[in-house]
Amino acid sequence: MKKTINRILAIILIFAAIAGLLFNIGGVFFTWKYKNPVTAAAQTSVRLLTAVLDESVRGLDIAIQAIDTSIRSVSALQNALQTTANTLEDTKPILEGLAGMMEGILPVTVASAQAAVNSAEEGARVIDTVLRAISSLPFVSPELYNPETPLHEGLANLSASLDGLPQTFEKMSGGIDNSTTNVEVIQQEVTTIAAGVDDIEKSLENARSVLVQYQTTASDLSARLKQLDRKLPTIMTALAVLFTFIFVWLSLAMVGLLLQGMEMLGIRLRQTGQV
Numbered sequence: 479m480k481k482t483i484n485r486i487l488a489i490i491l492i493f494a495a496i497a498g499l500l501f502n503i504g505g506v507f508f509t510w511k512y513k514n515p516v517t518a519a520a521q522t523s524v525r526l527l528t529a530v531l532d533e534s535v536r537g538l539d540i541a542i543q544a545i546d547t548s549i550r551s552v553s554a555l556q557n558a559l560q561t562t563a564n565t566l567e568d569t570k571p572i573l574e575g576l577a578g579m580m581e582g583i584l585p586v587t588v589a590s591a592q593a594a595v596n597s598a599e600e601g602a603r604v605i606d607t608v609l610r611a612i613s614s615l616p617f618v619s620p621e622l623y624n625p626e627t628p629l630h631e632g633l634a635n636l637s638a639s640l641d642g643l644p645q646t647f648e649k650m651s652g653g654i655d656n657s658t659t660n661v662e663v664i665q666q667e668v669t670t671i672a673a674g675v676d677d678i679e680k681s682l683e684n685a686r687s688v689l690v691q692y693q694t695t696a697s698d699l700s701a702r703l704k705q706l707d708r709k710l711p712t713i714m715t716a717l718a719v720l721f722t723f724i725f726v727w728l729s730l731a732m733v734g735l736l737l738q739g740m741e742m743l744g745i746r747l748r749q750t751g752q753v
Contacts, residue, residue, distance in 0.1 A: 484742055485548070485742075486741070486744065487739075488739040488741075488742035488743045488744065489739070489743075490739075491735050491736070491738055491742070492735075492736055492739035492740065492743075493738030494641050494732075494735060494737065495732040495733070495734075495735035495736035495739060496732075497734035498728065498729070498731070499729055499732045499733070499736070500739050501724040501731065502726070502728050502729040503725075503729070506721075506722050506725045506726070509718050509721045509722060509725070510718060513714055513715070514720045516714060517622075517710055517711055517714040520710055520714070521707055521710050521711075524703050524707045524710065525707060527608075527612060527703055528700050528703045528704055529706065530608055531608065531612070531696050531697075531703065532700055533606055534601070534604065534605050534696050535693055535696045535697055535700065537601045537604075537605075538601060538605065538689055538692055538693040538696065539693065540601075541594075541597060541598035541601050541602075541689055542686055542689050542690060542693065544594040544597060544598065545594055545595075545598060545682055545685060545686045545689065546595070546686065548590060548591040548594045548595075548682055549679060549682045549683060549686065551587055551590065551591070551725040552587060552591060552675060552678050552679045552682060553679055554673055555583070555584070556675040556676050556679060557651070557674055559668055559671055559672035559675060560669075562576060562668055562674045563665055563668040563669045563672055576664070576668065577651045580647045580648070580650050580651030580671075581647070581648065581651045582645045584643075584644075584671075584675075585643075585644040585647055587646075588640055588643045588644060588647075588678070589644070591640065591678065591682060592637050592640045592641075595636050595637045595640070595682075595685065596633075596637050598633050598685065598689060599630045599631075599633035599634050599637065602628070602629040602630040602689070602692065603630040604635055605629065605692055605696060606628045606629060606630055609692075609695060609696065609699065612699050612703075614708040628662055629688055629689070629692055632688065633685060634683070636681055636682075636685055639681070640678070643674070643678075646674075647671070650667055652673065652733065655668065709710055
C-alpha cells in the first residue's frame with residue numbers, strides 16, 4: 479500500500495513539474511512576444527496625453543493674452559477715472575461726458591473683461607479635467623495637482639461678481655445727471671467707481687496669475703510624460719527581464735520536482751526488483 483501511494487505521489491509530482499515547466503516556458507515566450515506591442519500601445523497613450531497637454535498649454539496662453547488685454551483696458555479706464563476725480567470741476571460738459579462714460583464705456587469694458595473671463599473658464603474646465611486624470615496616472619505624483627478650488631470655479635465666481643456692475647454704473651449715471659449742482663458728491667462717486675475698477679483690475683491680475691500657474695503645471699506634466707515616453711522601452715524591457723528571471727527561477731523549481739518524482743519512481747522500481 480505504501481509503495482502504491484509513493485508511486486502515485488511520484489507521478490503527480492512529475493506531471494505537476496512538466497505542467498509548470500510548460501507554463502513557465504510559455505510565460506517567457508509570451509512576455510517577449512508581446513513586449514513590443516504593449517510598449518507601442520503605452521507610448522501611443524502617453525503621446526496622446528502629451529498632445530492634449532500641449533494643446534491645453536497653447537489654449538491657456540491665448541486665455542492669458544486675453545486677460546492681459548482686459549487688464550490694460552481696465553487699467554487705462556481706472557487711470558482716466560482717477561484723473562477725472564482729481565480734476566473734476568463744476569462744469570456741465572464734464573458732467574455730461576462722465577454720464578456718457580457711465581452709460582457706454584464702462585459697461586462695454588466690463589462686458590469685454592467678463593467675456594475674456596468666461597472664455598478662460600471654458601478652457602480651464604477642460605484643463606482641470608485633464609490635470610486630474612493625468613495626476614492619477616502611474617509614474618505621476620497625485621500631489622502635483624490638487625487645488626482647493628478648481629480654476630474654472632474661481633473664474634466663474636469672478637464672472638458672476640461682474641454681473642451687477644453695468645446696473646450699478648447705470649444708477650450712478652442717473653445720479654450724476656440728477657446731481658450736476660453738487661460736484662463734491664459726484665467726485666466722491668467717481669472715486670468710488672475708480673476704486674471698484676481698480677478691484678476689477680486686481681481680480682483680473684489674480685486670475686492671470688492662476689492661469690500662469692496652470693500653464694506651468696501643464697507644461698511640467700507634458701515634460702514628464704515626454705520623459706516617460708522616452709524611458710518606456712527601457713522600463714518594459716526591464717519588466718520583461720524581471721518576468722523572465724521569475725519564470726526561469728520557477729522552472730528550476732519545477733526541474734527539482736521532476737527529479738524528485740523520478741527519484742521516487744526509481745526507489746519504487748528498486749523495491750519491486752528486491753521482491
